[in-house]
Amino acid sequence: MDSALLIHRLHFAFTVTYHYLFPQLTMGLAPLIVILKTLALKTKDERYDRAARFWAKIFGINFIIGVVTGIPMEFQFGTNWSQFSRYAGGVIGQTLAMEGLFAFFLESTFLGLFLYGEKRLTKTQHWFTALMVFVGSWLSGYFIVATDAWMQHPVGYQRVADGSLQLSSFWQLVLNPWAFWQYAHNMVGAVITGAFAMSAVGAFYLLSGKHLEQGRIFVRAGVIAALIASVLQLFPTGDAQGRLVAFNQPVTLAAMEALWETQPGAPLVILGQPDVPAQKIDNPIIIPKALSFLTWRRWNAEVKGLNEVPKQDWPDSIPLLYYSYHVMVGLGTIFIAVAAIAAILLWRNQLYSARWMLWVLLLLFPLPYIANTAGWMTAELGRQPWLVYGLLRTVDGYSKLVSAGNAWFSFLGFLGMYTVLSILFLFLVRREIEHGPDPDPGPSVQKPSVVAVGPMEVR
Amino acid sequence: MPTLWFMIVAVMVAAYVLLDGFDIGVGAVHLFIAKNDAERRMVLRAIGPVWDGNEVWLLAAGGTLYFAFPKLYASSFSGFYLPLTIVLWLLILRGVGIEFRAHVENRVWQDFFDVIFSISSILLAVFFGAALGNVVRGVPLDATGYFFEPLWTNFKLGSKTGILDWYTVLTGVVALVTLTAHGSYYVALKTDEDLGRRARGFALLCWPVQFFLTCSSLVATYFIRPEIMTNYGRHKVGILVPVVVAASLAVMLWANPKGKEKLAFVASSLYIAAMLVGAAFALYPVVLPARNHQYDLTIYNTAAGSHGLSVGLVWWTFSAVLVVAYFVFVYRMFRGKVQLGEGHY
Numbered sequence: 001m002d003s004a005l006l007i008h009r010l011h012f013a014f015t016v017t018y019h020y021l022f023p024q025l026t027m028g029l030a031p032l033i034v035i036l037k038t039l040a041l042k043t044k045d046e047r048y049d050r051a052a053r054f055w056a057k058i059f060g061i062n063f064i065i066g067v068v069t070g071i072p073m074e075f076q077f078g079t080n081w082s083q084f085s086r087y088a089g090g091v092i093g094q095t096l097a098m099e100g101l102f103a104f105f106l107e108s109t110f111l112g113l114f115l116y117g118e119k120r121l122t123k124t125q126h127w128f129t130a131l132m133v134f135v136g137s138w139l140s141g142y143f144i145v146a147t148d149a150w151m152q153h154p155v156g157y158q159r160v161a162d163g164s165l166q167l168s169s170f171w172q173l174v175l176n177p178w179a180f181w182q183y184a185h186n187m188v189g190a191v192i193t194g195a196f197a198m199s200a201v202g203a204f205y206l207l208s209g210k211h212l213e214q215g216r217i218f219v220r221a222g223v224i225a226a227l228i229a230s231v232l233q234l235f236p237t238g239d240a241q242g243r244l245v246a247f248n249q250p251v252t253l254a255a256m257e258a259l260w261e262t263q264p265g266a267p268l269v270i271l272g273q274p275d276v277p278a279q280k281i282d283n284p285i286i287i288p289k290a291l292s293f294l295t296w297r298r299w300n301a302e303v304k305g306l307n308e309v310p311k312q313d314w315p316d317s318i319p320l321l322y323y324s325y326h327v328m329v330g331l332g333t334i335f336i337a338v339a340a341i342a343a344i345l346l347w348r349n350q351l352y353s354a355r356w357m358l359w360v361l362l363l364l365f366p367l368p369y370i371a372n373t374a375g376w377m378t379a380e381l382g383r384q385p386w387l388v389y390g391l392l393r394t395v396d397g398y399s400k401l402v403s404a405g406n407a408w409f410s411f412l413g414f415l416g417m418y419t420v421l422s423i424l425f426l427f428l429v430r431r432e433i434e435h436g437p438d439p440d441p442g443p444s445v446q447k448p449s450v451v452a453v454g455p456m457e458v459r
Numbered sequence: 460m461p462t463l464w465f466m467i468v469a470v471m472v473a474a475y476v477l478l479d480g481f482d483i484g485v486g487a488v489h490l491f492i493a494k495n496d497a498e499r500r501m502v503l504r505a506i507g508p509v510w511d512g513n514e515v516w517l518l519a520a521g522g523t524l525y526f527a528f529p530k531l532y533a534s535s536f537s538g539f540y541l542p543l544t545i546v547l548w549l550l551i552l553r554g555v556g557i558e559f560r561a562h563v564e565n566r567v568w569q570d571f572f573d574v575i576f577s578i579s580s581i582l583l584a585v586f587f588g589a590a591l592g593n594v595v596r597g598v599p600l601d602a603t604g605y606f607f608e609p610l611w612t613n614f615k616l617g618s619k620t621g622i623l624d625w626y627t628v629l630t631g632v633v634a635l636v637t638l639t640a641h642g643s644y645y646v647a648l649k650t651d652e653d654l655g656r657r658a659r660g661f662a663l664l665c666w667p668v669q670f671f672l673t674c675s676s677l678v679a680t681y682f683i684r685p686e687i688m689t690n691y692g693r694h695k696v697g698i699l700v701p702v703v704v705a706a707s708l709a710v711m712l713w714a715n716p717k718g719k720e721k722l723a724f725v726a727s728s729l730y731i732a733a734m735l736v737g738a739a740f741a742l743y744p745v746v747l748p749a750r751n752h753q754y755d756l757t758i759y760n761t762a763a764g765s766h767g768l769s770v771g772l773v774w775w776t777f778s779a780v781l782v783v784a785y786f787v788f789v790y791r792m793f794r795g796k797v798q799l800g801e802g803h804y
Contacts, residue, residue, distance in 0.1 A: 082533035094771065
């Protein structure tokens, strides 16, 4: 493998994986904050406002890191993947530009108002700013998923004389069926991260005997949202996404399952280590015929194996792809189980005192991050060796004049920079969680002298 | 159609430089005019609710450039690999410097982020200016439409240039001084008392330097690329550019000591817009000149397909109306002098 290509790939993989740790939480929290603000508005209960304010702080820290690590993503289309941009920019420039113009402006404008304008706005207006932050962040998600979906399943393009691709149908690009299911699957995944983060912080408060009232709100809201989201993640979104892969990228599906030979009644591999040179799976635990059923809804349907196509068209890292896919599915199953048990306990009014379950909820919070990352790795490794599926190979997409040495320079710089960001992030989030939501001011605030002076005297 | 998109991208770049330019300028003067914690928080409050929205113009202008001229984006971003990478790091540091300072009430913590904010802003101004200098000076594009420049070679013009040579360093310094003044006018507009006074004083100090550097960079540009005068000779409307530049410089000098902060800030904005529009006007229809002119990248050989560009015009117009509405709303909402108290920073 050409070493410059490898560095450019690692460069993008690292920066995008790191970046997406932050938007997945903000996109997941945004609808939950809207729900808290709606409850506050409807019930006139101050507690929900305080809960929203606490999560807004967490949101704010995540948002800033999401923004500063997001700008390098757009730049890298030109800096590291210029051949790809030259080839496909005439099509995906549409969605990338629309993301900036429709989503980022909306999001940044209303986030400023949401975070800094609570005292200047009426309650309904402030609720509206939260709603717009939600709309902006989810719109942004759509445009970027639509861009990736086009790389997975190119539509609405034509090839022109100089060999590049140009847009032929705007609506085909924007309403790509692949984009619809990938978006639904991705956004529900983000909600799982947001919901389990919320319930984990709530569980932490309940277990440590602090901020009990807010802790209960967090656990309740988090568990309910997590249950809904993790079920939707399996069906219909995950199922539909998987079937799209099976119809359109049969090689990818075969590699995800490490299925070498085309066969009727193909089994589903639950566990096992793929051995690519020997074309087998060590220590397999399988469900016979399940893969055929899941893919084609018939137990004896034929599923294509990797050996149907030449090796040069195989994804170039089959074991990593296989593990990404299995980690994602395995964790998704755990999320459904945990959320369901927690919801039953909640329904029977036992959750807040079930310390073992609170411990599970607390310790669960890193797993959605891993599942979301594994999901994206499945999508992107599965698309290999193509950059644009069936049209442009990854090896033909990178910047030929940017040497491995220069790519290493920026790669190492980002590694260092993002390490520092991680430390700052953990430190600041820990502080916010330690500080916790604002305490209940009580039914009557009897400190007129202090209140009258207020925060204006800070100096 | 490519001409229209050339103008749209130029306007969006100008909007970025005007808007985020004052954030950068504020960062550049932050350590010099804000002497204590309260003043530094005032400075941050002045840009706090708007800096992120301003920075979105960079993404939006970049996205629009990618959409309208994908081949230009591919060539220039890969060719300017090293400076753009450094710009990305500086943007990260700048954002973190602004936002994370207020989270901890500790002198050491706050000083650290003040310095990060200031240094990254200063270097951003220099790099953006040098980038513009590179575009005007030309780059060693080859027949494939690509080039790669190291950060510097021997700081001379010639066949083996780097990103930085004496000319692009000059344009970098012009940008730094211009944005420093721009940021000072903004602080003067948004604050009063000692801080506002010091900001006005700092801007006054910048003025002669800015005047001298403007003249010398224009002369240098003329000697390096005499062909920049072609468009000015061909289209008489070009005369407006030097007129606006001269007039806005004069207004800055007059309005600032008189305490007409808004007028001075508007004049500074006009100056920046005129300088950028002047450069775009001089280059047109070239967008990235090559050393060998047959390899010049122009709006014609880099534009996206005409169907895509027509479709884009529909959604771009729609989104532009929305964006203007957001900005008018936000700037009205946070208008007037800033005060400490409610909110962050």
